Amino acid sequence: MRRKRDPQMDIGHVLPRHRVAREFEVISEILDQCPEVLDWVHADLVRHCRSDRGRQGLTAEQVLRSGLVKQSQGLTYEELEFHLRDSRTLRAFTRMRTGQSPSASALHLNICAIREQTWEKINRRILEVAREEEVETGSRLRMDTTGVETNIHAPTDSSLLWDGVRVLTRYLNEGEALHPGPGYRFSDHTRAAKRRAREIQTAKGPRERHRAYRELLRVVGLVRGYTQEAIGVLRGPWQKQAMNAKEARKGLELAEKMEQMLGRVDRVVDQTQRRVIQGEKVSASEKIVSLFEPHTDILAKKNREVLYGHKVCLAAGGSGMVTDVVVCRGNPADSELFVPMLERHIEIYGQAPEQTAADGGFASKANLAAAKAKGVEDVCFSKRRGLKILDMVRNSRVYRVLRGFRAAMEAVISVLKRGYEMARCVWAGWEGFVRYIWSVVVAYNR
Numbered sequence: 248m249r250r251k252r253d254p255q256m257d258i259g260h261v262l263p264r265h266r267v268a269r270e271f272e273v274i275s276e277i278l279d280q281c282p283e284v285l286d287w288v289h290a291d292l293v294r295h296c297r298s299d300r301g302r303q304g305l306t307a308e309q310v311l312r313s314g315l316v317k318q319s320q321g322l323t324y325e326e327l328e329f330h331l332r333d334s335r336t337l338r339a340f341t342r343m344r345t346g347q348s349p350s351a352s353a354l355h356l357n358i359c360a361i362r363e364q365t366w367e368k369i370n371r372r373i374l375e376v377a378r379e380e381e382v383e384t385g386s387r388l389r390m391d392t393t394g395v396e397t398n399i400h401a402p403t404d405s406s407l408l409w410d411g412v413r414v415l416t417r418y419l420n421e422g423e424a425l426h427p428g429p430g431y432r433f434s435d436h437t438r439a440a441k442r443r444a445r446e447i448q449t450a451k452g453p454r455e456r457h458r459a460y461r462e463l464l465r466v467v468g469l470v471r472g473y474t475q476e477a478i479g480v481l482r483g484p485w486q487k488q489a490m491n492a493k494e495a496r497k498g499l500e501l502a503e504k505m506e507q508m509l510g511r512v513d514r515v516v517d518q519t520q521r522r523v524i525q526g527e528k529v530s531a532s533e534k535i536v537s538l539f540e541p542h543t544d545i546l547a548k549k550n551r552e553v554l555y556g557h558k559v560c561l562a563a564g565g566s567g568m569v570t571d572v573v574v575c576r577g578n579p580a581d582s583e584l585f586v587p588m589l590e591r592h593i594e595i596y597g598q599a600p601e602q603t604a605a606d607g608g609f610a611s612k613a614n615l616a617a618a619k620a621k622g623v624e625d626v627c628f629s630k631r632r633g634l635k636i637l638d639m640v641r642n643s644r645v646y647r648v649l650r651g652f653r654a655a656m657e658a659v660i661s662v663l664k665r666g667y668e669m670a671r672c673v674w675a676g677w678e679g680f681v682r683y684i685w686s687v688v689v690a691y692n693r
Contacts, residue, residue: 271340274315274693281372284311287365292357305349305357311369312341313349314358318690321668324351359674359682366685371595373692374570378596385596387565389604390588391656392581393664396556396671397543397680402536404519405447405460408467410538411512412440415474418505422477425498429485433473436466460523467516474509478502511538532577542677546578556672559684560584562592563659565652569688570595574681581608586617599623602645604653607632615639629653667691 278284289307305313316337317327328351330337343349349357377383400406419433443463450456481502489495514535521527531545536555546554558578562571571591573584585605593599599622607630615634618626625640627649640646664670667687674683 265336268336271336275312275340277373277376277693278308278312280376281369284369284372287368288361291361291365294360305353306342309341309343309349310357310361313354314361314686315690315693316341317354317358318667318686319693321666324355327351327354358686359679361682361686363678363681363685366682366689370569370685370689370692373689374568374595377566377568377692383564383566383568383570385564385570385592385598386601387604387652388562388570388589388592388600388602389564389653389656390560390562390585390609391606391653391660392558392560392575392584392608393660394546394554394556395559395664395669395680395684396554397537397540398671398673398675399537399540399543399555402555403448404515404523405444405463407515407535407538408463408512408519409440409444411508411515412467412470413437414508414538415470415505415512418501418508419470419473419477422481422498422501422505425485425494425501426490427488429477429480429498431473431477431480433477434469436470440466440470457523460519464516464519464524467512471509471512471516474505478505478509481505508538511535511541540675542576542680544576544578557680560588561656561660561663562588563656567655567659568692569659569663572684572688574684581606582611582614585609585611585614589618589621589623593621601625602649602652603627604649604656605629606653606656610634625649627653663687663691 285307288311292307292310313327313331316322316330317324320330322330328349331341331343331354332348374383374385378385416433416435416437419431422429422431440463443459443466446459447456447463450459481498485498486495489498515538518529518534522529531547534545535541536545537543542557543555544557546556546558558575560573560575560581561569563569571588573588573591575584589599589603599618601623602625603618603623604627607628610628610630610632612634615626615628615638625645627639627646628634629650631639636643636646640649667690669684669687672680672683674680
């Protein structure tokens, strides 16, 4: 059974007198000022289970505090498990009971269960505390975008096709191991697919490469046929032969995974035939670059490396706290994000900021007019893009100050990426990606 929190002595009586320990003590005091956040976390943890059954497990407070430790210290779950066993400071901060040592898998399961909406609400509650203490009033706003990678390898059509054969064959082997056996037949072509993928990588010319691609596509077609037959068997006659309901459910779940992966493999086959065999140009929005993280976007900027992940738009205030973040689908232009981010800021603080600064990519006459209409006194774009300084701000001195204010946003992004591991998201799925970004932001604002 999960509880929201455990009774615990004041953290100041437990932690040693050290700079890091003092930092955790301040964070603990802020969290204690916001007890309602534990209700939000608790609701996420018990969303798919009964809280009055099973063993006691981690409380909502322990899960939230452990998540903040993980993201703020840049730890893996195995490292987090070790530090929560070994460190008196972190055990006191996370309020672990005597003898309680959660495993890495338990920490992973619970921390990932906190939804992105909950992380956002927690961040807004922290901003309310910062506003009450006049740390961040929201009177100044700066924004910028950055790319965050998903946890995938550099994609090529050949590697994606090889991944598809490998994964579908694994699913076919899992189905064969069910009791009683479903009875479908298949051959293992993983070695042949891997050999063709290597031939493509080492091909000396287009003719040799095309031949290897055609052979690889033929192998994929064979495995695709085996998988379609297996799906029909697992969902059809085999269900009546299954030993029990649990085994039947396993078969249905496996068939669903096969069908989902088959759809992704079909997309790779289509883009390979169009791009490689037919010589057609395939737009980035039509491509799939990972079978495991299919939501991944292709982000390309002039004179920069192509990044596989998602564009993230960040807003920060005068204190350096990140006031808002939006994870984008696709690769929208920065200018399309300016007004929505400004409206979100108004929603958070109840009024428009007095001054706003943004990168040159956000600049446009329409965005300037919209910001002025919403009550922003000074609007600074680091590159004017045909706009006049006096149309944006009161005078040139204010423009120079706001340009410097905007430039400091690069430092915020640098700290998030290098100090808080935001450069690459290691949580799976679209929801996991958004949750990861929000958890990093909350840990940064702690």
